[in-house]
Amino acid sequence: MSDPNDWDFFVGLGLALSSNLFIGSSFIIKKKALLTLQQYGVRAGAGGHGYLRQWLWWAGLITMGVGESANFVAYAFAPAAVVTPLGALSIVITAILSSKYLNERLNILGKIGCILCILGSTVILLHVPKSEEVENFEDFIIKIQNFGFISYVFILIILNIYIAFYYGPAHGKDNLIVYIILCSTIGSLTVMSCKGLGLALKDTIYRKKILTTMILQVSTTLTTSVS
Structure with missing residues (x-):
């Protein structure tokens, strides 16, 4: 019979990883909406509020809300030492998606930073204890x-x-x-x-x-x- 602590750990891990996917994607969706809107109206940075009528921007906002909610729930199942460092993966996801959908390119230092984020998260997952002292x-x-x-x-x-x-x-x-x-x-x-x-x-x-x-x-x- 499997240990309940292991079950909680993997539930929390899954929520944390999925939250980073949603959060990282949300930045791309919102940026895409703002770039589209920039062609037809006043930029948000110049005081325009046209993005509030842009369904794509709202889709990005909702995606971020889903990601933040999943990240919050993950703290109830997995140790904070696992959930918090994994947040760096959202940066990697944003960098990858921005290269594909926004035609943005990372320089060599940016790529090294993404690699370090992945390596750091991997090391934490391999060595962090699955059970924790604070269970309730x-x-x-x-x-x-x-x-x-x-x-x-x-x-x-x-x-x-x-x-x-x-x-x-x-x-x-x-x-x-x-x-x-x-x-x-x-x-x-x-x-x-x-x-x-x-x-x-x-x-x-x-x-x-x-x-x-x-x-x-x-x-x-x-x-x-x-x-």
Whole structure:
């Protein structure tokens, strides 16, 4: 009889991979719609809103919504260490499709970057554990109440305030790493929020529990606002 943890892992993996396919494709669909519209109306960058009447643009938006939803559900089944790094594959998919449908070409550095994305995702899939310590929402609550995690969040808040209001305005124009750090550190909290909310919804569906805790509300708020 197969291990339930293995089943959850492969369900989460399938959702994560399919989400990247949808998300990567959505950029191409929306770009194709904007290029088509550019021939007949004002560009979106110049204040035009004709794309709102373009069915192809809406198809791209819906495709992205499907991909983001699948990615969110994947956190409930697979470890965050699997779902999050696989997001880089959407870049590879976008690069491949843009070459075929938008006649865009990557330079040698872009191709090397795509290869590294694929290799990195492969290494993670080969070595990440299929089971995880946090299997339900109660385990998640215990983990985030740990002193180490609270200290981590406190340090991130201080660091991001400093970067956003002091270091960023002074050096952000000359150094892209400043804003990459800002985005990555906040993103780590978003990942945890997605994981918590995903586990909460999973417990609600499978264990018929009513979720009224403040931690669920915080997870929902962080997921919808920071994302």
